[in-house]
Amino acid sequence: MPPRASPRLETEFPFSPVNAIIYERFMHFMPISKSKICIVIPAYNEGGVIGNVLSSLKKGGYENIIVVDDGSNDDTYRVANSYTVRVIRHNLNRGLGGALGTGMEAAIRLGNEMIVTFDADGQHAVHDIEKVALPIYQKKADVVIGSRLKNRAGMPWYRVLMNILGNVATYMLFGIWCSDTQSGLRAFSLESAKKLHIRSNRMEVSSEIIREIKRLDLKMIEVSIQAIYTEYSLSKGQSLLTGIKTFFRLLLHRLMH
């Protein structure tokens, strides 16, 4: 009996039904083509760190990056432009929601199959991008939220508390539970991104995305991700006051629509 040829999935997959099954089974272990993932980074006055974020993304093999400079007063635009990434600039500061919406819109118009939103303050780990993109790639979910609260290590207690409050507020207003509604690391399929209707301009956008997921009946998966809290990212984060303001704006949105 001649020795069996070792299976070569990449080349044989489309032709053999057996290999198709193997492919289905082991797809988890297959690397996603990183060029198919479009990374959207909303940035406002992040000139000090965005360079590090962009170079670590580049080192991680991600080339398809859109930075939205949300009318920064510092050198965010110049720093971002010194990398080979797409940089879109708002003439006026519109807030997180506005910048995120612009980045998503540009990513949609460029026809990207997978869109991943990534914070500019360096709080996300590059290796988590694959984690959130995988369920989209496998068509197991329309939206993936990278949850920092499934693994709370390294997260200060008041951050945990703030996030829980944010989740409770989102649940009360929109009736959907998510363990980290305020997470900045999310993945969307092109179709779901097209359907999303983001109206809010500021921080409430995070909860609004959750609301849209419910309204559109999209399949959402939460994936545990790492949160890198540096002094910088903590100082940039939301204060209690912003949290309260955000809550009232969400309440207003609920009354408006």
Place this chain on the structure above:
Amino acid sequence: MTTIHIVITAFVLFAMSRTFLRLREGEINKAQFVFWFVVWSLVAVVGYWPGVTQTLADFLGIDRGIDSVVYVSIVILFYLVYRAYVKIEHLEQDITKVVREEAISEFSSKNAKD
């Protein structure tokens, strides 16, 4: 005529003239003009004959006439603040749309050149 009558008359006349001017400039339509005209007229009526507020108070089950006016005013004010908030929110969203379109088209034209 007491001081309060003079103040109210002056204020109502001023407010009505403003409303009329805005109608003439086309900033508000006739329906809005009528609404505001009625509002200012009511202010004048309450100023001159505070007794009429008792009717409202009795209807609402409040003891004093003047209290009912204060309560109703607060409700109306809250509503108007809410309306103003909603308007501002819509404006903000429209500004974002304009900024977004401009940013994306600027970006596309820059990309086309490259």
